[in-house]
Structure formats: C-alpha cells, structure tokens
Amino acid sequence: MMLFTQAMGLPVITADEAEPLGRVEALTIDARSRSIACLRLSGAPKHATAVAWNAVEAVGRDAVIVRSRTAADPGQSGFPVHREALGHRILTEHGAAHGTVKDIAFDPATGEVRTLYTAFGDIPGDRLLGLGSYAVVVGA
Template identity: 45%
Template sequence: MMLFSRVRGLPVLTPGDADRLGVVRALTVDAASGEVTHVRIGRGRLRREAVVAWGALRAVGPDMLIVRSLGGPGEVPPHRDLLGSRVLTECGEERGTVLDAAFDPVTARIEAVLTTLGELPADRLLGLGDHALVIRTGHVRHRV
C-alpha cells in the first residue's frame, strides 16, 4: 500500500538513462471506479506539466516512479484533487475532509480514503467533483 501524500513529490524518471522528467505533483482519480488513472508531473515553473496514464508506468516504488514513455497526449481527464476535498454523502450530508488515501501501486486501486472523521472503504466512493468527494450513505469507521 502507498499513501497519496507519500507519492507527491517523488521523482519521475525514464528507464535506461534515468532522465528526470520532474516530480509527482498530483494523482488523478476516477472515484467511480476507485482507481488512480493518471500521474501529473511538475516539470518546473517555466515548463508545462506532463500527464502520464498510470498504465504507462513501468515501476512504482517508495523513492521514485519510472515511466515507460510519455507517449502522445491521448485523452486526459480533468483533474480534481482528492486530498483536501470535502466529503459529502449522496444526500448532501457533510462527512469531513479527505486527509489522505491508500492505494495499491500495482493495480492502482484505492483501498481506503482517510478523512477527518475516520476511514472510508473505497467501495463507498461515487464521484469526485470540483466541490466534494461524494460517497454512498453509510457509517464512517472511526479509528479506536
């Protein structure tokens, strides 16, 4: 398992010559499928950010990500930051704020979302919009 907060800032390298493309700025999530879909790479102030599909990664580790290739632009979904998002039920009830999320770096599946009110299992996620992460109604598991 990896945490979103631990991936942010990791260097992103190319295989072989290990050229540094930049650092992970954010992970794009498809909340409905519960998966990380893309990595957004900060390339410095004067260069545009690069966006790489999760499937284009060759390796993911605690110290770096290695990209097979940047490839063509392809379809890039809009990015909404999961970390810091408000959490609302489908009925509009406030359920805290997202602090972090745990995911499997091999499958890109989100395992749990950590909020100010406790842990949410990934199967409760419905969608992530500009204003909030929307979840199925249910009870948040409070840590003891």
C-alpha cells in the same frame, strides 16, 4: 499500500534510459474506475505534463518508474479532468457531510484507490462515487 502524500514530490524517471521526466505534482483519480488515471508532473519543461497510469512500471518510496517517455498532454489524451481530492469535503450520496479528505491510500501496483482517510473515520475506496470541484461523493 501507499499514500497520496507519500507519492507527492517523488521523481519520475524512465526505466529504459533512467531519464528524469519531472516530479509527481498530483495524482488524478478516475472516480468511475476508482483508480488513478494519471500522474501530473511538475518540473518537466521538455516533456508533457502527465503520464498515464498504465505507463507506470513501479511506484516506490524513492521514485516512480515509467516504461519510457509515454507521457501525453492531459488536454488531448482522454484523461479525466484533474480534481484535487486531498483537503476537499466529503459528502455521502444523501448529502450528509463526512469531514474532509486527509489522505488517500492506493495500491502502487494497480493504482486502485483503497481508503479515504478523514477525521471522522476511514472510508473504503469502493464507496467512492464521484469527485468534483465542490466535494468527493461516497456511498452511504
């Protein structure tokens, strides 16, 4: 497992030429599949601003390796709109508050969201139902 907070700021480099593409600025979650859809990059002036998760070869403690310059413009590639989950409130499907998201654990091989960590306790990733600008919604 890896945490979102551990992935933030990691350099993103290509496997074929070891070319730096930027750093992980954010991870965009696709709530339908309960997995990471793409990496949002910062510091990538000559490259696109996002890399699809299926282009990721490996995520380690020191870097993220992608197959090649398989980066795409998030506005045109079908990536979900980025909604920040960290720090946002959590509501159950019945509207009950469950604190805020402190961190998120994901499988670095598949991008699957495994656990949402809150001050009120851990929530399994398979309970994730939605992610919007107001809240993260989870099944009760």
